[in-house]
Amino acid sequence: MKTFSIVKLETVAQTVLLSGMKLMTTIRRIACGIFIWSAAVVVGATPVEVTPAPTGGALQPQVSCDDQGRVFVVYGQGNDIFVAVSQNTDLHFQAASKVGKLPKLALGMRRGPRIATSGRALVVTAMNDKDLFAFHSEDAGRTWSAATRINGVAASAREGLGNLAAGPEGRFYATWLDLRSGAAEIYGALSRDGGKTWGANERVYRSPDGHVCECCHASVAFNARGDLVVMWRNALHGARDLWTVVRPAGSEQFDPPMRQGVASWKLEGCPMDGGVVFAQADNSFASVWQREGGVYLSTGPGKESNLGDGTQPVALAARGVVHVWWQRGAKLMHTTIGATEEPAVFAQEAKFASAAVSPKDGAVVVAFERTVSGRKTIFAEVLR
Numbered sequence: 001m002k003t004f005s006i007v008k009l010e011t012v013a014q015t016v017l018l019s020g021m022k023l024m025t026t027i028r029r030i031a032c033g034i035f036i037w038s039a040a041v042v043v044g045a046t047p048v049e050v051t052p053a054p055t056g057g058a059l060q061p062q063v064s065c066d067d068q069g070r071v072f073v074v075y076g077q078g079n080d081i082f083v084a085v086s087q088n089t090d091l092h093f094q095a096a097s098k099v100g101k102l103p104k105l106a107l108g109m110r111r112g113p114r115i116a117t118s119g120r121a122l123v124v125t126a127m128n129d130k131d132l133f134a135f136h137s138e139d140a141g142r143t144w145s146a147a148t149r150i151n152g153v154a155a156s157a158r159e160g161l162g163n164l165a166a167g168p169e170g171r172f173y174a175t176w177l178d179l180r181s182g183a184a185e186i187y188g189a190l191s192r193d194g195g196k197t198w199g200a201n202e203r204v205y206r207s208p209d210g211h212v213c214e215c216c217h218a219s220v221a222f223n224a225r226g227d228l229v230v231m232w233r234n235a236l237h238g239a240r241d242l243w244t245v246v247r248p249a250g251s252e253q254f255d256p257p258m259r260q261g262v263a264s265w266k267l268e269g270c271p272m273d274g275g276v277v278f279a280q281a282d283n284s285f286a287s288v289w290q291r292e293g294g295v296y297l298s299t300g301p302g303k304e305s306n307l308g309d310g311t312q313p314v315a316l317a318a319r320g321v322v323h324v325w326w327q328r329g330a331k332l333m334h335t336t337i338g339a340t341e342e343p344a345v346f347a348q349e350a351k352f353a354s355a356a357v358s359p360k361d362g363a364v365v366v367a368f369e370r371t372v373s374g375r376k377t378i379f380a381e382v383l384r
Helices: 009-019 023-031
Strands: 002-004 035-037 058-065 071-077 080-086 097-101 114-118 121-127 132-137 162-166 172-178 185-191 202-205 219-222 228-233 242-247 276-279 285-291 294-298 305-309 311-318 321-328 331-336 344-348 350-357 364-372 375-383
Touching (some): 202 242, 242 285, 305 331, 311 350, 331 350
Parallel strands (some): 058 350
Antiparallel strands (some): 058 071, 114 121, 185 202, 294 305
16 A cells, blocks of 8 residues: 655645546545545546437446447446547547447346457447347447347246446457346357357356356456456355356366355345446455345455445446445445445436446546436536
8 A cells, every 4th residue: 555645635636626636535535634545536528428418218227348449338318338538548438329229128226238349349338128139349339230139048038137248359258147048147259259159158157056146247357367257246045145156268178166255145035136246456355245234245255344334336346445335325325445434325316337447558547327407317427
């Protein structure tokens, strides 16, 4: 951890105002006497609306950044899938391009399209009430391929809950809740060619109790060396806990499953809140999730930290700092692990956040739903 000396309050405040940093958060840090941080000071810009002003009903944004510095935000609107593109993290979004259309597109409660980038490849996955489909672009989202069905058994992905991650060398991995056996299981498929084709479906996990949690999205991530992790909410012995499996780079097999955190949650029903798994700077994996109305972070086996009340957490690691966002009523909360202040309100009337870090400049881009004058729309904000 680095410790930053504090200069005069008025000098910092003037700098903050010029740079656009949230002043109250900064003053709270100053009052503590020191900054305790593991990277540069975080600066937030003013949120920008991603979708056109007349647009209504834009839902479930997901964000990705490529190595050229471009920012991509995918969202659903009715049965249509759109991607808005900014050429850099200044967030000047061009008119969204239409990726495709799926009858009965799955939207809401983390059901919605996903997006990921690797090299020149840009991939979107989306689900309807039957199947999981992939679209790919090789021109930064200007044009898109036709839909390719990923699940090999028709109508087996009808829960509409899946996820997507990009790895090294143009690899992508899609995972979803699959019902081909009649009970919810975790399945996945790998693309080695930038999303053009997908390998055979593989069963990632089958609960010995017969099924996993039926209405929580799975989560998936690669680290820089190509290790793959999949996380899901289980229903083992009545406990709705989060579990992960890791497949090391170069291996064809997943390691044994591991429960996340320490305590367990017995629940008759599904919280519809699957959390997020992500890679840290040292290539280890960490996760955030909700348990009994509290948000928890685990940075390794047998570890957990309660970050506060809320639901629907997302997280990532950028420049050695772990950022976490979650919903608390109509507020989107934010904290950084190691910060001295309490979690702060990141955005009002906001929910279902998604975040990504730009490989080019290290900026963190956050997209979220917001209701403005009665219409659903998408906003994005950058932290530097």
